[in-house]
Amino acid sequence: xxxxxxxxxxxxxxxxxxxxxxxxFVTGVLIGQSGVRMLDFALLYVxxxxxxxxxxxYAGLLDLGYIAFYALGAYFYAWLASPHFGLHLPFWMILPxxxxxxxxxxxxxxxxxxxxxxxxxxxxTLGFGExxxxxxxxxxxxxxxxxxxxxxDLIDPIQIAGIGFSGTQEVFGxxxxxxxxxxxxxxxxxxxxxxxxxxLQDSRIGRAWAAIREDEVAAAATGINTRNLKLxxxxxxxxxxxxxxxxFAAFQGFISPESFNLMESILILCMIVLGGMGHIPGxxxxxxxxxxxxxxxxxxxxxxxAMLGEVVVDAANLRMLIFGLALVLMMLYRPAGLWPxxxxxxxxxxxxxxxxxxxxxxxxxxx
Amino acid sequence: MxxxxxxxxxxxxxxxxYALVALGYTxxxxxxxxxxxxxxxxxxxxxxxxxxxxxxxxxxAPDLPGILxxxxxxxxxxxxxxxxxxxxERVAYRPLRQAPRLAPLITxxxxxxxxxxxxxxxxxxxxxxxxxxxxxxxxxxxGAQVSALQIFIVLLSGIAMAGLWFMVQRTRLGRxxxxxxxxxxxxxxxxxxxxxxxxxxxxxxxxxxxVAGLMVSAYYGLAHYYMGFMLGxxxxxxxVLGGIGNLGGAVLGGLLLGVIEALGAGYIGDxxxxxxGSHYQDVxxxxxxxxxxxxxxxxxxGERVAQRA
Amino acid sequence: xxSAKALLEVASVGKRFGGLAALTEVSxxxxxxxxxxxxxxxxxxxxxxxxxxxxLYSVSDGQIRLSGESIQGLKPHAIVQRGFARTFQNIRLxxxxxxxxxxxxxxxxxxxxxxxxxxxxxxxxRREERxxxxxxxxWLTRVxxxxxxxxxxxxxxxGAQRRLEIARALATEPHLLALDEPVAGMNPSERRxxxxxxxxxxxxxxxxxxxxxxxxxLVMGLCDRVAVLDYGRKxxxxxxxxxxxxxxxxxxxxGGHAA
Numbered sequence: 051x052x053x054x055x056x057x058x059x060x061x062x063x064x065x066x067x068x069x070x071x072x073x074x075f076v077t078g079v080l081i082g083q084s085g086v087r088m089l090d091f092a093l094l095y096v097x098x099x100x101x102x103x104x105x106x107x108y109a110g111l112l113d114l115g116y117i118a119f120y121a122l123g124a125y126f127y128a129w130l131a132s133p134h135f136g137l138h139l140p141f142w143m144i145l146p147x148x149x150x151x152x153x154x155x156x157x158x159x160x161x162x163x164x165x166x167x168x169x170x171x172x173x174x175t176l177g178f179g180e181x182x183x184x185x186x187x188x189x190x191x192x193x194x195x196x197x198x199x200x201x202x203d204l205i206d207p208i209q210i211a212g213i214g215f216s217g218t219q220e221v222f223g224x225x226x227x228x229x230x231x232x233x234x235x236x237x238x239x240x241x242x243x244x245x246x247x248x249x250l251q252d253s254r255i256g257r258a259w260a261a262i263r264e265d266e267v268a269a270a271a272t273g274i275n276t277r278n279l280k281l282x283x284x285x286x287x288x289x290x291x292x293x294x295x296x297x298f299a300a301f302q303g304f305i306s307p308e309s310f311n312l313m314e315s316i317l318i319l320c321m322i323v324l325g326g327m328g329h330i331p332g333x334x335x336x337x338x339x340x341x342x343x344x345x346x347x348x349x350x351x352x353x354x355x356a357m358l359g360e361v362v363v364d365a366a367n368l369r370m371l372i373f374g375l376a377l378v379l380m381m382l383y384r385p386a387g388l389w390p391x392x393x394x395x396x397x398x399x400x401x402x403x404x405x406x407x408x409x410x411x412x413x414x415x416x417x
Numbered sequence: 418m419x420x421x422x423x424x425x426x427x428x429x430x431x432x433x434x435y436a437l438v439a440l441g442y443t444x445x446x447x448x449x450x451x452x453x454x455x456x457x458x459x460x461x462x463x464x465x466x467x468x469x470x471x472x473x474x475x476x477x478a479p480d481l482p483g484i485l486x487x488x489x490x491x492x493x494x495x496x497x498x499x500x501x502x503x504x505x506e507r508v509a510y511r512p513l514r515q516a517p518r519l520a521p522l523i524t525x526x527x528x529x530x531x532x533x534x535x536x537x538x539x540x541x542x543x544x545x546x547x548x549x550x551x552x553x554x555x556x557x558x559x560g561a562q563v564s565a566l567q568i569f570i571v572l573l574s575g576i577a578m579a580g581l582w583f584m585v586q587r588t589r590l591g592r593x594x595x596x597x598x599x600x601x602x603x604x605x606x607x608x609x610x611x612x613x614x615x616x617x618x619x620x621x622x623x624x625x626x627x628v629a630g631l632m633v634s635a636y637y638g639l640a641h642y643y644m645g646f647m648l649g650x651x652x653x654x655x656x657v658l659g660g661i662g663n664l665g666g667a668v669l670g671g672l673l674l675g676v677i678e679a680l681g682a683g684y685i686g687d688x689x690x691x692x693x694g695s696h697y698q699d700v701x702x703x704x705x706x707x708x709x710x711x712x713x714x715x716x717x718x719g720e721r722v723a724q725r726a
Numbered sequence: 727x728x729s730a731k732a733l734l735e736v737a738s739v740g741k742r743f744g745g746l747a748a749l750t751e752v753s754x755x756x757x758x759x760x761x762x763x764x765x766x767x768x769x770x771x772x773x774x775x776x777x778x779x780x781x782l783y784s785v786s787d788g789q790i791r792l793s794g795e796s797i798q799g800l801k802p803h804a805i806v807q808r809g810f811a812r813t814f815q816n817i818r819l820x821x822x823x824x825x826x827x828x829x830x831x832x833x834x835x836x837x838x839x840x841x842x843x844x845x846x847x848x849x850x851x852r853r854e855e856r857x858x859x860x861x862x863x864x865w866l867t868r869v870x871x872x873x874x875x876x877x878x879x880x881x882x883x884x885g886a887q888r889r890l891e892i893a894r895a896l897a898t899e900p901h902l903l904a905l906d907e908p909v910a911g912m913n914p915s916e917r918r919x920x921x922x923x924x925x926x927x928x929x930x931x932x933x934x935x936x937x938x939x940x941x942x943x944l945v946m947g948l949c950d951r952v953a954v955l956d957y958g959r960k961x962x963x964x965x966x967x968x969x970x971x972x973x974x975x976x977x978x979x980x981g982g983h984a985a
Contacts, residue, residue, distance in 0.1 A: 106519075112519070162707065162711045163711075165711070165714045166710055166711075166714050167714070169446070169450075169452055169657070169661065170657060170661075170710055170714060170715070170716070172452070173653065173654060173657045173706070173710075174706070174707050174710055176650075177654070177703035177704075177706055177707050178703075178707070180650075180699060180700075180703055181700050181703050181704065184696070184697060184699055184700050185700070187696070188696045188697060312650075316526055319519075319523075320523055320526065323519045323520065323522075323523045324523065327517075327519065367534055367537055367538050368534075368538075370530055370533075370534045371530070371531055371534040371535065371538070373530060374526075374527045374528065374529070374530030374531035374533075374534065375527070375531060376527075377523055377524065377526060377527030377530070378508075378509055378524045378527035378528060378531070381513065381516075381520045381521075381523045381524045381527070382509075382512055382513065382524065385513055385516030385517060385520040386516070386517055386520075
């Protein structure tokens, strides 16, 4: 059947469109509201994973502080659309500004890291991520910017054409839950982001990133301005993160520094590595899977009760354990990811090569 | 009491613990170029096992001298961590040696999550207190109050580091380890059993982690299933600060990070006119790390690899 | 030698790594349209000199000028932009990209579409992309690799990798191309093919070639002028025939420095 679909791309695309359109309703009936919320989060994570994939998968820059841009986007939205400063700007004004804000930070944080390679870059970006979170946590005094660890709430939901995305709404005579509305909004952004990522990948910019990832010195000697292109990668990744952050703040109505800890950065990295780094379909699969897996594992408690008659081990404890096991096992059996691209299975090995080449040429001189 | 001297002492004590953990990161990195993310969790397991054993010992013989109880804890915690470290390498890293570079990083994160949650299942979510069995004596040295425990921690980590240095520089095993660090392929051509060396590296690192875990729980008076995460992060930062792969660098980086943190926490309020409080001590540590790496991209004692472009 | 027509001028360049002098007072000038050979025993500093010229290393002393303008302190990509490309002694291709993609990357400095153009796929983006593709095929054909356009660079045989690297450098549309040991490890018939290729490239594209070689024979047959490096110093310069008779060169090549 898959082969048949492959031969008729139009038909399979149409099927996919119908599937995506009815998905929240099917999920709502089968699982309930929590299921639809999970779909919304899955879409946000797809956005984030696509953004991080630009940085790590395309340009080969290992960024462990990516969640900072998500945080910046979310706080930016909260500042301009909550009682905190008494500002209530519409979302179509805030989101573009928020993404620019995050992108500017991307360049700002990227600039000092340009000379670093591999793992040094990783630890510095991780440090930046932590710094941003610590500031969010403590900037309630002397000027209350972030409300500290309590976080900011009562953030305005998104409002389009007079329809506020909260509670239940009547749209074209249909009664729809806000989670459904968010689903379609997020889906639209995600589809745009996918198109965006594909087109970047196939452009001269995408090729230049790939060249930098493969061999930075050779890329420079081929006329690529490695500094600008790395900064561009940071900025583009931050843009995706900032957008997702703004959407998250509006969707959730509440944000606190807890949502933006290092584990989240790591989770997003896991999504792209697990899915297949640098390969957009793989990244999407990885993001969806890792959003749904921990949620699905919540049902372990019910499962135990059904099979053993009682809850032996607390489900919350067990699900992270299983999540960890799943990470290890998936990597052991599919080290290139679940759905790697045909060409790029040997990912990020270039880093080491660069250094080795460089050392060789130095040895050549010193001997 | 002199704040500067006091914070310097506190920083050195904390720093020598960071240094012990950082050595584990840097040794593994030197040979495998892998960030052993699970190393912080090994430290946590060391602390937890030691506390459990000590609790059991005190339950059986409440009158046992404190120092013997601690030694008893260490005697179980060290082999436990060695076994753990060895197993992690065999199961999670060795099969992935030819895999893309980020794959073992993800398994390391997975192992880390597993260890945290297993520890939580066994020991629960609450803090576990270190029994009050150690001598409480304090001394006045150069205007700072120094406890017996602090002296003990610095001494013990000093001995451990000296032992490690001697082993790496002066023994056959150490030579083989250094050879593997230069090039695993060539070392194996020269007859070095690379797999054995890698296992040994993990064993030594884990033993040091067990000691560090015990010390950190004694120092703060408690242990927790989540304690390994931040400790590991700091120690890894220390290793990078010193120049990852370089043993001396790990020690220097650890001590430096400890001192910077302690002084930062002590003075940050004064420096910024009260604008930033001591909550920002972690920011301080990371800022220094970033600043050092921006000017010395390979860390303080890292090899200078000519890399431009 | 008329310096007004010099394409590349190197004036008393020195390079030190720590205490070690890799290059000392090296001066040479490459004229428009010639094939200039840079030879010397192993580790004489040839690759270091090329790294200095192309911005991979910063020079410790001296001046480097391209078409009369100083290129010292410029980043490698800026030097490529000014028409000076190179290949590497230890082939440095983008191994996980196809041969075609490798050459398309070479077109990067001669194209300009940005993020917005790429994402919106504007008419000019599509035109430029088509031109890049055509140019890449053209250069692949030039080096005889067009049939392999879709192969991964890392999977190509050794000789083809050398030629692919040349095609990638050519795609940056250089006036001056430095080839770092381009025939190393090739057999005599492959070497002859490469020599023919160099002559054709010079003729068809008004290219000036700087040929770094270990192997004296190829250089002697191909080059208009030759400079000899030994221990980081220039010990001779001139026509191949005159250099071949130079006592210092003979001493350097026959292992005189061991004695």
